[in-house]
Amino acid sequence: MTELTLEVQRASRCTGLPSDDEIHRWATAALADRRAGAELSVRIVDEDESRELNHQYRGKDKPTNVLSFPAELPEDLNLPLLGDLVICAPVVAREAEQQRKATTAHWAHMVVHGTLHLLGYDHIEDADAEIMEGLETSLLEGLGFTDPYIPAEVQE
Numbered sequence: 433m434t435e436l437t438l439e440v441q442r443a444s445r446c447t448g449l450p451s452d453d454e455i456h457r458w459a460t461a462a463l464a465d466r467r468a469g470a471e472l473s474v475r476i477v478d479e480d481e482s483r484e485l486n487h488q489y490r491g492k493d494k495p496t497n498v499l500s501f502p503a504e505l506p507e508d509l510n511l512p513l514l515g516d517l518v519i520c521a522p523v524v525a526r527e528a529e530q531q532r533k534a535t536t537a538h539w540a541h542m543v544v545h546g547t548l549h550l551l552g553y554d555h556i557e558d559a560d561a562e563i564m565e566g567l568e569t570s571l572l573e574g575l576g577f578t579d580p581y582i583p584a585e586v587q588e
Contacts, residue, residue, distance in 0.1 A: 435468065436460050437512070441475040446521035449476055450539045458540045461571050462547035470514040472547070482520035497523045498542045500549035517546040533580070537572070541580040544571050
């Protein structure tokens with residue numbers, strides 16, 4: 433079993449946010465068999481903070497669902513720091529509604545997606561996207577959620 437130390441920071445005025453236990457369970461699923469131990473921080477924010485960070489680090493002047501900040505440590509430093517996720521609660525809620533998904537399912541997807549980014553997975557190239565999306569789908573199905581990449585109309 434993966435040992436995960438998790439810190440959740442709630443800097444959002446939104447209600448209906450996932451519990452620390454849910455976030456822990458979702459991140460642990462993404463880490464399983466990929467990393468033995470990890471320390472992860474998840475910061476839940478509103479649109480202003482997300483927009484600011486997205487602009488500063490990605491050059492995009494808009495809020496986004498999840499930002500991943502991998503810990504950049506020297507190789508000789510053997511610490512379990514994985515990194516930080518910043519998740520924008522209003523964007524996640526809006527996307528869930530637009531995609532006709534349960535909000536909890538979309539939160540689980542964002543935590544799994546962001547954690548996989550921290551582990552080095554990416555989706556810029558088509559081949560990498562296929563690997564990452566397949567892994568996300570498998571992990572989420574193992575957590576009891578449907579494939580996040582199938583439109584809601586098809587799932588009904």
